Amino acid sequence: xxxxxxxxxxxxxxxxxxxxxxxxxxxxxxxxxxxxxxxxxxxxxxxxxxxxxxxxxxxxxxxxxxxxxxxxxxxxxxxxxxxxxxxxxxxxxxxxxxxxxxxxxxxxxxxxxxxxxxxxxxxxxxxxxxxxxxxxxxxxxxxxxxxxxxxxxxxxxxxxxx
Numbered sequence: 001x002x003x004x005x006x007x008x009x010x011x012x013x014x015x016x017x018x019x020x021x022x023x024x025x026x027x028x029x030x031x032x033x034x035x036x037x038x039x040x041x042x043x044x045x046x047x048x049x050x051x052x053x054x055x056x057x058x059x060x061x062x063x064x065x066x067x068x069x070x071x072x073x074x075x076x077x078x079x080x081x082x083x084x085x086x087x088x089x090x091x092x093x094x095x096x097x098x099x100x101x102x103x104x105x106x107x108x109x110x111x112x113x114x115x116x117x118x119x120x121x122x123x124x125x126x127x128x129x130x131x132x133x134x135x136x137x138x139x140x141x142x143x144x145x146x147x148x149x150x151x152x153x154x155x156x157x158x159x160x161x162x
Contacts, residue, residue: 001084006119007101007109013038014067016045020056021063023047034098036107037071043100043107045071077102078111084119087111 013036014023023035027049037045047067055061055070076094078087080103090099091113101109 001119002080003078003082003084003087003101003111004080004109006084006087006115007080007111008032008115009101009109011036011100011107011110013107015039016068016071017066019064020052020061020067020070023067024052024063027052032110033112034110035067036075036100036110037067037073038107042105043075043077043102044068045073046075046098046100047071048098075100079103080108084116087116091116 012026012030012032012034014026016037016039018037026035027033034046034048036043037047045068047070051070051072056065061069076090076096077100078090080101087099091097097113099111100107101111
């Protein structure tokens, strides 16, 4: 599977001198957790909702401050032509939760850890031998390929055993 099949598009981007308040409004309007920062069409950085909370608000920056004050740069990216396994390795190696997807120097989308998780669930489906067993008292047990996950719904506890 190619990254282009799992990414969100188009990427939401703003110019480098965009005020932080405007960046937050763009995130809210488009329902995204990150915005790519571009200059002349080239990717210069990325800013996440976490960057806004910890990098801007916690430091007392004004909403009129430019986004480049809190953006992450250089940006870890993946290519639109890469295989999805390249993205898995990049997420594991880098620890980021969002990867801009580029076609050359142009940002064409964003791949998120959440999208990758959905891909994993879709690939797994419901394999043979899997199921959910409900027990009296609000306890359920889910079995998936030799692992058992007990969940006490009333107490909010969960445990996994091999």
